[in-house]
Amino acid sequence: MKAYRASILHFPDPALPRAALEADGLLVVGPDARGRQVVQALGPYAELASRFAGVPTEHFPGRIIAPGFVDLHLHFPQVDVIGSPAEGLLPWLENYTFPQEKRFSAHGHSAQVATFFIAELLRNGVTTALAFASSHPESVDALFAEAQKNNLRLIAGKVLMDQHAPDGVRDETQQSLLDTEALIRRWHGVDRLGYAITPRFVPSCSAAQLRGAGELAAKYPDVWIQSHVAENKDEVAWVKGLYPEARSYLSVYEQFGLMRPRAIYAHCIHFDDEDRALMRSTGAAAAVSPTSNLFLGSGFFDYAGADRVGFDYGLASDVGGGTSFSPFHTMLAAYYVGREGQTKTGVSLSPQHLWWQHTGGAAQALGLGGVVGNVLPGCEADFVVLNPQATALLARRASQASSLDELLFSMIVLGDDRLVEKTVISQAGGAGLLK
Known part of the structure; x- marks a missing residue:
């Protein structure tokens, strides 16, 4: 198992286009019964840290983990x-x-x-x-x-x-x-x-x-x-x-x-x-x-x-x-x-x-709701690590965002490949960091 600490963007109801952001969250991934790397837990770091204290954790301060x-x-x-x-x-x-x-x-x-x-x-x-x-x-x-x-x-x-x-x-x-x-x-x-x-x-x-x-x-x-x-x-x-x-x-x-x-x-x-x-x-x-x-x-x-x-x-x-x-x-x-x-x-x-x-x-x-496109427990461990400070203009605008909509829209309007700091793909032997 492996854990990732950052702000975490997800969709609490996979069928609805309403997002939530866990400001200081923990995403824990590990193998399911078939050996696939899937999300095992998602929630506030303060609530999950003790439960997963023995799991290696990678911290991405100032970053946002979002579904691939x-x-x-x-x-x-x-x-x-x-x-x-x-x-x-x-x-x-x-x-x-x-x-x-x-x-x-x-x-x-x-x-x-x-x-x-x-x-x-x-x-x-x-x-x-x-x-x-x-x-x-x-x-x-x-x-x-x-x-x-x-x-x-x-x-x-x-x-x-x-x-x-x-x-x-x-x-x-x-x-x-x-x-x-x-x-x-x-x-x-x-x-x-x-x-x-x-x-x-x-x-x-x-x-x-x-x-x-x-x-x-x-x-x-x-x-x-x-x-x-x-x-x-x-x-x-x-x-x-x-x-x-x-x-x-x-x-x-x-x-x-x-x-x-x-x-x-x-x-x-x-x-x-x-x-x-x-x-x-x-x-x-x-x-x-x-x-x-x-x-x-x-x-x-x-x-x-x-x-x-x-x-x-x-x-x-x-x-x-x-x-x-x-x-x-x-x-x-x-x-x-x-x-x-x-x-x-x-x-x-x-x-x-x-x-x-x-x-x-x-x-x-695609008929793959709840499998990919989200980071809820049970989803395959595919996600991105986004850096809202990737460019000077984006950093300036994102720092002034007063709501989740404003933060997301600043990335949509001003973002490009530089915003994607890392791409993480579900691997049979553990989620692997790319880029």
């Missing part, structure tokens, strides 16, 4: 296309993304990028991620191997795309499904890894490929599903041309058996209430990707509509359409999106709600 961040959607092969200029989503894919993804047929290239990608996630305090690989099985193997080496909780999958895609990234229908099943059997449930069946988006997949993906989802109900939906108006019109009888873009996925719990759909911008009700009734969740939506001019996620109808959502960086691995940049962009969203007055997302979207809320969307 959960990134609900990003693209491993797009690290090197961040910041590429384009007129919109479809030209960006054609001119930058697909040429870069062709390179991931080589295992050596995939392994080199995977090393950087996983290190960048951890450097920014991301301890759980749902990621797209490329259409090449080699990219999946390389990504999972690197995540396993670092004990990162990672869910990922091989992209399915057998049409409307260039040579080098387009796969073959039957082989793509065979490859997907082989990867599920090889990686799903190994250590902290999970597999996600990954149709890129409706236009990239034939009806036969989507049908096969749905059949695999039924055969392996505990794997995840991930794709894109209703990101861009041109994309929505394209799907309408491909499936003129479908009620909406989202309903195409339902048609092929791809709407269920553990299904995460990125963007979900151009929705109506029937789409929102379909998300709610099937248990699917949205990955809200504000930096990429702003960067590519795709539109604004409608928070008011999502909350009115009621379905799960969480935050995502969407690297490389997204412009940063930093959860603080993503949370700030989500605040902008809320203010400028699809209602007349917009919504003002509270700092606690923003933080919850990137931790406990995202974990709940």
Whole structure:
């Protein structure tokens, strides 16, 4: 067992976006019955110190321990296309993304990028991620191997795309499904890894490929599903041309058996209430990707509509359409999106709600609420050590915070990777400090 003393940020009710800060707290971690490092106790240092007097304790004065961040959607092969200029989503894919993804047929290239990608996630305090690989099985193997080496909780999958895609990234229908099943059997449930069946988006997949993906989802109900939906108006019109009888873009996925719990759909911008009700009734969740939506001019996620109808959502960086691995940049962009969203007055997302979207809320969307995204007893021991004095301006503003909301908002607005002093990952033999 090991203990950590600092201010401790947590969510007392894992299902609610209301945070609490233990000003001088103690977080104790140790093995559970299966040998996983989990949180054993959380509370005031004054109350717990005597009980755990014999446990080695690391003290972080002036620091805040917080749950590790959960990134609900990003693209491993797009690290090197961040910041590429384009007129919109479809030209960006054609001119930058697909040429870069062709390179991931080589295992050596995939392994080199995977090393950087996983290190960048951890450097920014991301301890759980749902990621797209490329259409090449080699990219999946390389990504999972690197995540396993670092004990990162990672869910990922091989992209399915057998049409409307260039040579080098387009796969073959039957082989793509065979490859997907082989990867599920090889990686799903190994250590902290999970597999996600990954149709890129409706236009990239034939009806036969989507049908096969749905059949695999039924055969392996505990794997995840991930794709894109209703990101861009041109994309929505394209799907309408491909499936003129479908009620909406989202309903195409339902048609092929791809709407269920553990299904995460990125963007979900151009929705109506029937789409929102379909998300709610099937248990699917949205990955809200504000930096990429702003960067590519795709539109604004409608928070008011999502909350009115009621379905799960969480935050995502969407690297490389997204412009940063930093959860603080993503949370700030989500605040902008809320203010400028699809209602007349917009919504003002509270700092606690923003933080919850990137931790406990995202974990709940994945079906991992109470497992990651929080530091309550029983949660896996993934957390970050934050330094509110990381920069001069942040230190000045944080020192004047008169409430938890003001403190959290100062970090959201002014924070970046420098704020993350340490990332701690649950290890089989004990929680390990990184960075």
